[in-house]
Amino acid sequence: MRIANKHEGSSNGPLLQSLALNVAAPLAVFYGLRAAGVSLWWAVLASAVPPTAEALLTVARERRVGMLGVLVLSMVALGAVLSLVTGSPRFMFAKDGWMTGIVGLVFLATLRGQPVIYRVLSSVAKGEKRAELERNWQASPTFRHVMRLLTAVWGMGLLLDSVVRVVLAYTLPIDSVLLVTTLQYVALFVALEIFSRRYGRKPARTAVIHNEAAAAATAA
Numbered sequence: 001m002r003i004a005n006k007h008e009g010s011s012n013g014p015l016l017q018s019l020a021l022n023v024a025a026p027l028a029v030f031y032g033l034r035a036a037g038v039s040l041w042w043a044v045l046a047s048a049v050p051p052t053a054e055a056l057l058t059v060a061r062e063r064r065v066g067m068l069g070v071l072v073l074s075m076v077a078l079g080a081v082l083s084l085v086t087g088s089p090r091f092m093f094a095k096d097g098w099m100t101g102i103v104g105l106v107f108l109a110t111l112r113g114q115p116v117i118y119r120v121l122s123s124v125a126k127g128e129k130r131a132e133l134e135r136n137w138q139a140s141p142t143f144r145h146v147m148r149l150l151t152a153v154w155g156m157g158l159l160l161d162s163v164v165r166v167v168l169a170y171t172l173p174i175d176s177v178l179l180v181t182t183l184q185y186v187a188l189f190v191a192l193e194i195f196s197r198r199y200g201r202k203p204a205r206t207a208v209i210h211n212e213a214a215a216a217a218t219a220a
Helices: 002-011 013-035 040-047 049-062 067-086 089-109 116-124 127-139 141-171 174-200 203-219
Strands: none
Touching (some): 013 040, 040 049, 040 089, 040 174, 089 174, 116 127, 116 141, 127 203, 141 174
């Protein structure tokens, strides 16, 4: 039992790190600095440091820069430059929405080829698991449909998040924007994750994928 718990904690490590640096840390930095009397503009700018650090840690951990890594780091850098130029706290909040929208469009743009969800799964999988994903992609129409549908759902979800973030950035009281948009993003992410797991791991669907891959291997 102890071994299982240790393994489970280890497997959840990257997720907990991501939540800490992308959700908890920005809120703590922003509201901590505001309570200390730091100006709104500097507090917003400082709150972007933990997510940037998380993106760099991911690149260092994987020892390579993938398509999404390049996109995220580019958007962070562009957002920081534009924020410095405009000096508008509301723009700094709204830019997160625009960046999320761009990522959503990238998801949708990959639907005609290998969709983002498949690329992400195959990039993090190793050994036999990665080989199985590649076999399923080549041999199973059902698997390809699942990957494209999940990518489309995530893309549309990110576009929805983008619109909501921008609207909230310009309508809410300025000191409430970060808290509300962060909670809204977490709720959306959890909903998308639950849908992805339940849809992608449905036993009847995984059985069809396995059978299609097995039939293709037999025919070859």
